[in-house]
Amino acid sequence: MSIIMNGKEIAQEIHASNLEQVERLIEQGIQPKMAFIRVGDDPASKGYHRSAIKKAENNNIECDSFVYPADVDADEFFKDYAKINERSDIHGILVLRPLPEHLSYEKISQEIDPDKDVDGMSPFNIGKTFAPKPTDFVPITPMSVMRMLEHYEINVKGKEVVVVGHSLVVGRPLSMLLVDKGATVTICHIDTKDTKAHTQKADVLVTATGKKWLITKDHVKEGAVVVDVGTSYEVDGKVYGDVFFDEVEPIASYINPVPGGIGSITSEILSERVIYSASKGVEG
Amino acid sequence: MSIIMNGKEIAQEIHASNLEQVERLIEQGIQPKMAFIRVGDDPASKGYHRSAIKKAENNNIECDSFVYPADVDADEFFKDYAKINERSDIHGILVLRPLPEHLSYEKISQEIDPDKDVDGMSPFNIGKTFAPKPTDFVPITPMSVMRMLEHYEINVKGKEVVVVGHSLVVGRPLSMLLVDKGATVTICHIDTKDTKAHTQKADVLVTATGKKWLITKDHVKEGAVVVDVGTSYEVDGKVYGDVFFDEVEPIASYINPVPGGIGSITSEILSERVIYSASKGVEG
Structure with missing residues (x-):
């Protein structure tokens, strides 16, 4: 007889803490916001996108989605990408996969702001492992x-x-x-x-x-x-x-x-990180 | 009876290739240059510093040393550090250890230009592992x-x-x-x-x-x-x-x-990386 490790239970605990922290941030005038970037219409990616938005919104995190056609011009995409990374009202960024081949994954992962890279795709954050x-x-x-x-x-x-x-x-x-x-x-x-x-x-x-x-x-x-x-x-x-x-x-x-x-745990940690990023500098 | 792996022999091979490449760069008007940064007078660090300069110079790489007293002001150090990182004539940077406690190793490793980080201390480069x-x-x-x-x-x-x-x-x-x-x-x-x-x-x-x-x-x-x-x-x-x-x-x-x-191999790879960094953009 084994102990069944219950991911949903752990997720619930993190969820409760997330809600509490978002409330405190909003009281201080900060609305945590997460950006989703999707290129193309891969069904699995779309499904994950929908469910990730729902979970972030359950934590009262605002979500912005940036959806591009699969044949988006690379220069245009990376110009936009830089702007999204620079926006001070966006605290976390998730780039959905798969990505079309003409958009270098290496470039995308290297150019994400490590402080907003809630998924941990930047070599900078991977190095911290x-x-x-x-x-x-x-x-x-x-x-x-x-x-x-x-x-x-x-x-x-x-x-x-x-x-x-x-x-x-x-x-x-x-x-x-x-x-x-x-x-x-x-x-x-x-x-x-x-x-x-x-x-x-x-x-x-x-x-x-x-x-x-x-x-x-x-x-x-x-x-x-x-x-x-x-x-x-x-x-x-x-x-x-x-x-x-x-x-x-x-x-x-x-x-x-x-x-x-x-x-079950992963999506709550995503929210937790958006909140952490939003809270940076607030209590300092 | 085993085969003895000879580090010096491997180093010699890399050395020969390094010399050849530096010659080619100098012909193109590029002098590869390496910066050494040392804080304080730790004897082992000083010894390594001396020997590293000697090996780089053996590859016809120019060496600049930036030596600070152990009690250097942190703000001053990091201002200088940023300048060294930005200098376009410096292609590789090696920060010698140990460092005094008041200079954050985390900050030093995070602020080195990954393209000049020949030792591989930046989380960005570590992540590439x-x-x-x-x-x-x-x-x-x-x-x-x-x-x-x-x-x-x-x-x-x-x-x-x-x-x-x-x-x-x-x-x-x-x-x-x-x-x-x-x-x-x-x-x-x-x-x-x-x-x-x-x-x-x-x-x-x-x-x-x-x-x-x-x-x-x-x-x-x-x-x-x-x-x-x-x-x-x-x-x-x-x-x-x-x-x-x-x-x-x-x-x-x-x-x-x-x-x-x-x-024996490590110091030749250091030089090899300085040369690689110096050659970037030349042949493009």
Whole structure:
């Protein structure tokens, strides 16, 4: 019998704190505002956009959307982008992906104002992953994993932690956040010869591959903490995690479901960061 | 019998290429120039400063040194620092450490022009460690390790690689460079419960702790590649590596001595980066 780590519950807690802080800011005459930038009409991106606006607005954060056609002129886009970054009434910026190929992702991530980069895409913020302060805008999904572990008072110091998946947005930065907390971290991925040999020894196993049910009970040590960051959208319309939950749950000490895990936390942390950015200089 | 990886030989190769490129730049009217910034009179820092100038000058790079007293006024320092960063005749900047406490390292590393940050101290450049291009100014010692592996055509893809030491300047960024090349990487450090259990399985073992002779033959698998990044300055005046060389050498397939290993390569890569920075825009 394991403890089910409940992402929604954690999100609720952050939500309550967000609301309180926004109220205080508005009393001081500051309306936190977030900008969404979307290029093109990718359906998944549109869906995420809609739901992110809804969640920000639930925190009484104002949202501005800048939507461009997929064939927008690059010069024009980057001129606009600079203006959005400079606007003092905008405290957080989220650039939705995918982006068309003619708009350099490198340029976009390098030119975002690091103080407004709530998603943590700027190399400047990614670099902070190596020795993060709690207020640093490091990549947001790894930060959500750390918040989940913290919430359940799971101390990774001296623990054997295995991260499966080495993506730029999750696996790599997450492994650095875990090392910073004193974990012995092994990063496994598509080129790893024997992933199971590693995962079977993990005190804490985090998986972020997007491969449905990759992790079965054969991968998991009795009593391990299992964090599932994976999401696969299957043809049946359902979302699946990386972990075969029904099989792994009985042997784990802690485990989170998908959906209802990390994703739930992420959007509240986005709002939290917009609020933090809006509050900067206010109390000084 | 192992192959001895010779840092000096690699340095010689880079040196030859550096000289050639500087000659070409000077023909085009560009004199590559490097700035050294030192605060205070720490003897080790002064020694490194002297030797770094000598090596840069050996590459026909001009050197300017900016030396401040340990009690320099912070505002004054940062005003000067901004000016040095803006000077168009300066192509590379190296800030020597240690720095006095009243000068924020965070501020110094954040305000260096990333294009002149040849040592790779800016969070912007550190962030590039997650997905580096060959010309990115990622932290320089990890890059020197990668160059050594490349030189001996040691492909880490799919290999079990263990990094011992999780320092911000070596262990952490190095682990990310290795993951980027497809290695399965485990990062061990002071909080690791059983380092030996990991190192004994390593196809490639890299150690960067600065603990003399930490790694003995009991830590090393027969035929492993052993890279020693450690340097300890002992009271006998000698420099030691992390690896008990005489004992480990017979079972390793490749191994480097200390001194004569990574440190030899680093200073040539510093020059190489100054030259790269000076050449930017020239051929465009």
